[in-house]
Every structure is written in C-alpha cells, then in structure tokens.
Amino acid sequence: MRPACRGVDLRPVRTRRDWLRFHALPERLYAADPNWIPPLKLQQRQLWAPRNPFFEHASGCAWIALRDGRTVGRISAQVDRLNESEGRADLGWFGQLEAEDDLDVFAALTGAAADWLGRAGRRRMQGPFDLSINQQCGLLVDGFDSPPMMLMGHAPPYYRSRLAELGFETAATLLAYQGSPAFDDPRGMRRVLARLGDRVRLRSIDRGELDRHAETMRGLFNDAWSDNWGFVPMTENEFRHAIHDMKLLIRPGYVQLALLDDRPAAFMVALPDLNELTRDLGGRLFPVGAIKLLWRVWRKSNRRVRVPLMGVAAQHHRSVTGAALSYAMMAATRDHLLADGVAWAEQSWILEQNRGMRSLIESLGMRVAKRYEIVEREIASPTSDLPGNSPNDPLGDPAPDRSGR
Template identity: 45%
Template structure:
C-alpha cells in the first residue's frame, strides 16, 4: 500500500488527506472535510453521479437532506459527526461520515463509534482514503470498535444492501451499489449483523393459527387507531412501547422524545389515523404498528426537488391515496408479552392491520422492515403470513 499523509487539527476535529501517487497516469485522491453550505450541497449531490446508471435508485429530497444534516436534527443533541468528500481531478467521487453517539456509548461502552452515508465509485483507493479518514477521526475520539453504516443512527437509515438489488428501495430505506460490500471488506470490515426486509401482498389469507390466537384473546385485547386529538400523548405511548419492546435487541439505542416528535411531525402530515394501530390489553397499550405510504413512488419522479409541485402530490396522498405500496417501519410488542401466546396474538393483530391501508389508500403490497436476522420468533410469524424475504442489508464492524 502506498503511504498516506494525514494531518489532524484536533482543536477543530477536522482532517485532511491527500493520496500520494507518482506518475502522470494516477490522479491524486484528495479527501476534504465538509465545512460550508456549498460543500454540504456537494456532499448531498454525490449520489446523483454514483447512481446515474442505476434505475432502481430513488433520489432523496434535497431539502429533507439539508434539514437532516442541520443543527435541527435532534440526533445532534446526543451525537456529533464529521463528513468528508473524496475528490479526483477536482471531481467528487465519494463521501463518508463518522459519528459518535453518546446514547450508544452509555449503553455499550465509551469505545464505540460509527461510520455512515458512504457512497463511492468502484475504486479501492478512493474507498481506502475515505475510510482511513473516518477511522482517524474516530480514533481521535477514543473509538476502538466501529460499526456502520448508520445514517446517522440505528434509528434512521442503516446498512449496506447485499441482496435484492433488482427492486427499488421503499421510503426511509437505503439503496447501495453492488460493489459497496466488497469495498468495505477490502478495508478490513466484517459482517456484524444482517437486517432483513420482507414483502407481502395485502390480500394474504389469514392462517388458521393466527385466526385461533386472535379469537382466543379477542375479549382481552382492544385494537384501536391513533387519537389525533391527543396526538402528543399518543406519540409518547408509541415511543414508550417501542423503547421497551426493542430494548434487548442488538444495537438498540432508545428514541429520545425529540427524535420521536420529529418523526411524529411527518406522521401527522402524511399518515391517516387508520394506519397507526395500538393494541391495548385490559385497557393498557401493549403493542403498536405504524404503516407508511411508500413515498418513494413519488420521489422517484421528483429528482430531489419538492418544488414547485411535488409538495402538493405528497399532501394529496393523505387525503386520496396515490401510491400502490407501503412500508411498516415501526412495530413493537411490550417485552413482558414476548414469547407468550398473548404476545404472538398481539403481533398478529397489529401485523394484520396494514390491510386497512389497502382499503384506505389503495395500497396493494407492503414491506415489513427491518427485521434482525436472528429474530426467529418474528421471522416465523412473517413466514406464516406468506411474507417473503426480498432484501438483505448488512451492518459491518471493525476493531481499530
């Protein structure tokens, strides 16, 4: 491997890297930190060139990305980050971020750190420059165990797509080029955990076991929709169930109140009440499910621009539909019901609720994502419903 120059400005937390290559046929790779509004625009726009020939990629909304990377993102109340862009011949050819999540460190130790937002041409030297930069920054933050990608946390987009490249991603799920996994492995990263996405047609036939369990607990369980007149209180109910239900899962970091409130602002605008279901046991909330219309069907036609008319199409979705697919991004059953017949009945009830989305919005099929590969009870439930695993995402890890 050729030598690298790495200059660290510890007081600013900024790095600069320049690849030293001799000879006229090897343009140098330069990695620069993102420091300005203009540079953030370049960082946001890099995927447009990386995926220019990939018909499955769905452009994000540039305005949403600006807000995501701004100080208004509640992640930055407990996390910090740095972003970089790789250039060759003054053209951006890749990007990466590194971040420290204090909530993750409180739970898993002060040596953890993450990378994310990785995009890169199929070039080992460019990816090496990006990862050595991110790792240098993380190392200066006393990181020894790196995991990722997280964009920016495990409660947002995460993972590298390793199977299922023939279908476009649904809303709030990532997409990747086929070479990303290889580039990470060339930098010494190994599989930490796989995340699965399942697909189901909403005209599925209810299995006999599901019917029997629902019938057995019908008098004990009440399934209701979101109460919009108590929206903030309802959000706290959902957050409390989720944080309890997922608390023992791999990589879990709790949603903060601010993070869930930000998510709730989107739900309030775009999701009909019927698409948020809460199951109560003896009058106490015990499980929930949130179903989203697949806004990527709209985003695919906007090329990143919400204005002048994109926003009207999004608002129209809530009142009259307009998409054919959806996604369940949030679901949970309180931990005390795990591995019990009642817990299985609760899961069946809230999973069955997406069929209401078909009635309300004309949705025909739904993605359920993501599911940990070793979550055998949930995978068994999905298999019984006729769901099929159709995408696989991988979280990578490395010891520094």
C-alpha cells in the same frame, strides 16, 4: 485539504459548496441505475441541521473525497453518547457512504472516519448509519433489482466488496420482507385471539391524535427493542421529530395501538411509500414538487406501503400472546390498506436472528426481498495527519451553515 491515498484528497465538509457536493454525489453515481430513487433534498439537508435532535446526544463529521477536483466519494462519522449507556463506549458509527468503484477512494474515506472516531476514544466502527440505528441504516447486499422503500437504502454490489477488502466484517444482517397485504388469517392466530377475547383491544390512532400518544408509543418502542442487537433508545425529542415527519403520510387505520387488559402492550405504524410518491421529482419539492406530492397523498396514489415502526412490550416477547398482538395489528391494518388499493407491503427492517417475528411474517405469505448488512472493523491508533475536525465539536464542523441550503 491534504493528500490521502494515491491521488485522493479528503476535505471535511465545512462550506455551503462542500455540502452541495456532498449531497449531489449520489445523483451522478446512480444516474444509470433505474432502481435508485433520489431522496428529497430538503430531508437530506435537515438531517445535518443543528436542530436535528440526534445531535443533542451525538457528534458527527462529514468528508468528501476529490480526485483532480472532481467529487468521487463521501462519508460521515458519528459518536452517539447513548451507546455508552448501553455498554458500548468503544463503538463509533460511520454512514452516508457513497463512492466510485475505486479501492483507494474507499480506503481514504473509511480511514478518515476511523481516525476521527479513534480520536474520540472509539476502538470499533460500525455502519452504515444515516445517522443513527434509529434512522436509515444498513448496506444493501441482496435485492438490487428493485427500488427501495422509504428510509431504506440502495447501493451497488461493489460497495460490500470494497469494504470487505478493507477488513470490514458482517456484524448484523437486516431483512426486508415484502408481500401482498391480502393475506389469509393463520388459523392458530385466530384461536389465540379468540381465547384472549376482550382482554385485547385495538385502537386506531388518527393523525390528530399522534402527539397525544407519542410518549406511549415511544415507551413501547424503547421497551420492545431494548434487547435487540445494537439498540439505542429514542429520546422524547427524537421520537416526536420522527412522528412530525410522518404526519403528512398518516391515514386512518395505519397506526394501531394494542391494549392488553386495558394497558398499552404494542403498537404499529404503516406508511405510504414516500419513494413511490416522489420518484419522478428528482428530490426537489420546489417549485412544483410539493404540490404534486400533496395531490398524490390526497388522491391515495401509492400502491406500496412500509411498516417502519412496530413493537411489542418486552414482557410479551417469545410468547403466544406477543405473536397474537402483532398479528391483530397487522390484520386490522390490512383492511385499511386493501380499501386504499395498496397492493404491496414491506416489513422492515427485521433482524435475521429474530426467528419469532420472521415466522409470524412468513406465515402471512411475506418473503425476504432485500438483505442489508451492518459491517464493522477495529480501529487502529488514530493518526494526526488526516483531515478532520475535533470530535469534541458537537457537529465536528465549525462552519455556521451545515445544511448546504
């Protein structure tokens, strides 16, 4: 551990105690924030487990910042080799950022991440990503007055200010739309679907069918998002890992597959808001949290849902047919949500420049409730005196226990 910025010491996360400090910091920082919801500790540990399929094509390192022996900040840095196949070989990511309101702490943390990425040959850093753009990402910049839905971030306003002082600029803006699922059918969409007639068929995918249709949905996702800003394809193992994590929450009618002329053309996944179901568990599933969660899922206790996955085949983008496919899936899901007593739904995240999807969502009465930003800055030549691990180490961390169990 070496001195960094005016009394801030940085430590690469290696030991079980380091990981415990890394995961425990947000609980202290957000203790007075009524809108912060503790993430499940098990999920946080599994994020950094070597079996996470993200690390089949990526490397990462994590740090904690200490002052007088007290943890005051944390950050991670990631290099995803799939960015190279998308023409972004100069790009590295940072994430997991949490810190006290102290510019020196932010400077030390982002400096360590930049140095590690620079030694990996990257010249730009973007974030926050936990750990990938296909997972939780974005820094909350508007909408601090309500709790986030599952897999969406929360942060105090000063985070964006401190990063701006350190030269970070906005690279992309992500929107979270919210509203009642009891929307009226836009007349234009009804007419389009009537013209398409039997060419469009919807298939509801139940929990037991997810594995069988996973590869079809992954193909649609990668095709649908291929032209989006920052796109990185999901591998087969990553998509199946994500589907596995969702299975507990899947309900009848919440996963829709749209067929056009009997060919898969779009899909949509809606999930009960896990944050709503676990808010009072303090992030702990054991000894009784898991029982409470299972009971609430079985009782359909939630009143909020989020749509985290949705995609329309690229050939139907910017077309009336593509909009009609999206609308048809939303309308089919709506009926099931209302039957389950759901009162509030979120579509997220949506790129700010995606005018077509935004127009469709707004036509259903949904409005922007939260804004997130991906920020970036150039990376100067790396210095060798900052603490960290070799970017060539698959996890940037030689210790056998990375989870903090």
